[in-house]
Amino acid sequence: MDLLGKTENSALAESLDIPVSSCSVDVHTHIFCWGENPEEGYLSENTRKMWKTRLVLRISGILSEPGETISEKMRNRLIRHIQTSGLDYAVVLAQDAVYREDGSRNDPDTHFYVSNDHVFDLARECPKILPGCSINPIRSDALKELERCREAGARLVKLHTAIQGVDPSRPEFDPFYKLANELGVVLMFHTGWEHSCKVVSQEFTDPRKLERPLDHGGPVIAAHCGSCAWYDAEQYYPHFVEMMNRYDNLFGDTAIMASMNRWFSLLRMSREEDWLKRRILHGSDYPFPTARLPFLLRTGLFPRERKNPFDLDLLVKSSFKFGPGYAGQVLKLLGVEPSPPPPGA
Numbered sequence: 419m420d421l422l423g424k425t426e427n428s429a430l431a432e433s434l435d436i437p438v439s440s441c442s443v444d445v446h447t448h449i450f451c452w453g454e455n456p457e458e459g460y461l462s463e464n465t466r467k468m469w470k471t472r473l474v475l476r477i478s479g480i481l482s483e484p485g486e487t488i489s490e491k492m493r494n495r496l497i498r499h500i501q502t503s504g505l506d507y508a509v510v511l512a513q514d515a516v517y518r519e520d521g522s523r524n525d526p527d528t529h530f531y532v533s534n535d536h537v538f539d540l541a542r543e544c545p546k547i548l549p550g551c552s553i554n555p556i557r558s559d560a561l562k563e564l565e566r567c568r569e570a571g572a573r574l575v576k577l578h579t580a581i582q583g584v585d586p587s588r589p590e591f592d593p594f595y596k597l598a599n600e601l602g603v604v605l606m607f608h609t610g611w612e613h614s615c616k617v618v619s620q621e622f623t624d625p626r627k628l629e630r631p632l633d634h635g636g637p638v639i640a641a642h643c644g645s646c647a648w649y650d651a652e653q654y655y656p657h658f659v660e661m662m663n664r665y666d667n668l669f670g671d672t673a674i675m676a677s678m679n680r681w682f683s684l685l686r687m688s689r690e691e692d693w694l695k696r697r698i699l700h701g702s703d704y705p706f707p708t709a710r711l712p713f714l715l716r717t718g719l720f721p722r723e724r725k726n727p728f729d730l731d732l733l734v735k736s737s738f739k740f741g742p743g744y745a746g747q748v749l750k751l752l753g754v755e756p757s758p759p760p761p762g763a
Contacts (some may be wrong), residue, residue, distance in 0.1 A: 439560060439573070440476070441506040442504060442507075442700070443506060443508070443548075443700065444505055444509065444702050444704065445497075445550075445673075446509065446511065446703055447702060447704040447728075448510070448511055448532075448706075449536070449540060450492050451489045451492070451531075451536065452466065452487065452488070452489045454489050456490065457532050457668060458741050459489070459513070459532035459536050460491070461530055462529040462530070464616075465529045465530065465616075468680060469711030473574070478705070480492060483495045485533065487533070488532070488681050496540070497547075500546050500547060500728065503523065503726045503731050504533065504723075504728075504732070505729075506746075506756060507546055507547070507664050507697070507732050508546060508547055509547075509550040511532075511540070511576050512533060512534045512537045512551050512552040513531055513532040513552050513577070513578065515528040515531050515557075515582070516618065517557045519567045521558030522558070523590060529581070529615050530614075532552070533551075534553075534555075534570075534572070537551065538570055538571070538572075541571070545757070548574075549571060551561045551567040551572040551574070551595075552578065552582075555591045556582075556583070556584065561597055562753045564598060564603065565597070568601045568602075568652075573602070573604060574604045574752060575606070576605075576608070576642070577607050578612075579609070579623050580612035580618060581615050581691045584619075585622045585627060586630060586631055587630050592630070598636060599634045602636075603636075604636070604637050604639060605637075606638075606639040606640070606641050607628055607640060608641070609625055609628070609644040610641075610644045610654050611650040613647065619739060622681055623644075624644070624654050625654055625660075626657045626661060628640060629638070629661075632665045632668055635667060637669060637751055638667060638668050640669070642673055643672070643687065644670075645658075646680075646681040648679060648680075649679070659694065662697065669698070670697065671701035672687075672700065672735050672740075673701035673703035674686065674703040674706055676731055676735060677703075677706060677708070678709040678711075681709055685738070688738040688740065695740045696740075698741065699744070700735060700744055700749065701733060702728060705727070708727060708734055716737040717733055717734060
């Protein structure tokens with residue numbers, strides 16, 4: 419299946435191969451909601467009770483943040499970190515629910531949910547935030563929700579293959595991919611094994627599953643570039659490289675690659691040819707922390723950027739020199755014009 423062909427895909431890549439000034443953009447960040455207002459978002463009761471969740475709450479210091487609820491504390495920390503960072507923008511991602519095959523929502527099997535309206539609210543509150551919506555194409559109103567989100571200003575929609583149970587290769591998703599392309603919406607898919615939440619299938623995270631949406635011709639971002647932890651049963655990064663060779667409209671982001679269990683992914687990718695590295699976008703996977711120990715020789719013992727997690731993550735990844743547009747070219751991909759600097763800046 420090749421709806422546009424290699425020539426058109428090549429033209430797309432060439433038209434986007436221009437760095438956007440010196441802007442710094444994080445294309446992959448998250449907001450979590452504890453569940454005080456389930457319509458806004460929630461973690462399932464089982465997820466909240468997990469030892470890992472409780473441990474993160476304690477060691478992160480989130481409970482000491484201003485706010486009456488845990489969700490407010492998470493929101494306030496995210497906005498504070500973005501506003502005090504050196505970033506020009508951060509794409510904050512929603513997280514759609516799991517859906518049954520009849521298109522109805524499956525709340526009992528949804529362990530991580532953030533509504534699209536919640537990220538729109540965040541974007542209104544903080545000018546540095548770009549809303550990244552999430553739409554499970556299995557839902558019965560997927561096309562209407564895609565149109566609604568685009569009209570509200572979203573330029574990117576994420577599909578979480580593992581957690582939402584989305585197999586990108588399903589032919590019944592073609593109308594969704596077609597509409598996204600017509601609306602100018604960038605599609606982002608989770609690739610590589612998922613560890614933070616209960617999954618439907620790890621097989622859906624194989625980058626080779628992205629052939630169908632890529633054949634529609636619009637830009638597609640393979641989140642995490644198919645990278646996996648060193649202990650995972652499968653290693654999908656070679657499949658990502660294979661797909662990058664086949665499709666010029668495929669991009670990747672570096673989200674979670676500076677963590678302790680994937681730090682080697684950055685070094686491996688930095689050894690790829692320049693044409694591939696030019697299509698790598700900056701993403702942190704905030705609030706998941708950046709590991710400092712594997713990168714001490716690159717950052718030094720006490721870099722000033724360590725005081726802000728967004729700045730530290732960008733410092734680490736920029737040291738690998740992925741390309742002149744690494745931190746900013748996603749704005750052109752999204753069709754976003756950078757805001758002019760304030761007077762006197």
